[in-house]
Structure formats: structure tokens, C-alpha cells
Amino acid sequence: MAAKLWNWRLWAGFGLSIGALVAYGFFVNETRAVFWPALLLFVVAAVLLVSGLKRRSREPELYRGKIAGPVLTTLSVLIFGAVWICRLSSF
Numbered sequence: 001m002a003a004k005l006w007n008w009r010l011w012a013g014f015g016l017s018i019g020a021l022v023a024y025g026f027f028v029n030e031t032r033a034v035f036w037p038a039l040l041l042f043v044v045a046a047v048l049l050v051s052g053l054k055r056r057s058r059e060p061e062l063y064r065g066k067i068a069g070p071v072l073t074t075l076s077v078l079i080f081g082a083v084w085i086c087r088l089s090s091f
Contacts, residue, residue: 007056007065010072013048016041017076024083035087042080049073 020041027037053073056065 004064005062007052007063007069009048009052009055010065010069013045013052014072014076016045016048017079020045021079021083024086028086038083042083045076046080049076 020038023041024035024038028035049072052065053069056063056069060066
């Protein structure tokens with residue numbers, strides 16, 4: 001039995017979600033208005049997470065991430081929700 005490949009898209013998407021959270025905190029503290037860079041990072045992260053989940057679902061015998069995929073995606077959605085709530089409350 002061959003070793004399963006590392007599903008880098010899931011981890012890159014989660015890393016970008018964390019990066020978007022940090023970027024949001026940095027840009028809002030510096031400029032008090034810039035939300036778009038963080039939103040762009042969240043969109044790219046979402047694309048990577050969805051493609052990683054599809055990859056894992058299509059070829060489960062080839063790629064790892066049966067548990068990590070949904071967990072990382074859920075955490076990323078929660079991070080996005082927290083940032084969105086902070087953004088709405090700042091108006």
C-alpha cells in the first residue's frame with residue numbers, strides 16, 4: 001500500500017485564513033478602514049479549501065485529510081465570521 005499524499009491545498013487555505021486574520025488586525029489598526037486585503041485573502045483561502053475538499057473526496061485513496069479537511073474548513077469559516085462580525089460592529 002502506497003503512502004497517501006499530503007493535501008497541501010487544505011493547509012494552504014487554512015494558513016491564508018490565519019494570514020487574513022492577522023492582515024485584518026494590522027490594516028484596521030493602521031488605517032481604521034481597510035477591509036479589502038483581508039477579504040481578498042479570505043476568498044483565495046476559500047478557493048483553496050474547497051478545491052482541497054473536492055480533491056480529498058474525489059480521490060480518498062490518494063490524498064490524506066479525511067478529518068483535517070472539514071475541521072480546517074470549519075475553523076476558517078469561524079475565523080471569517082469573527083472578522084466579519086468585527087467589521088460590522090465597527091460601523
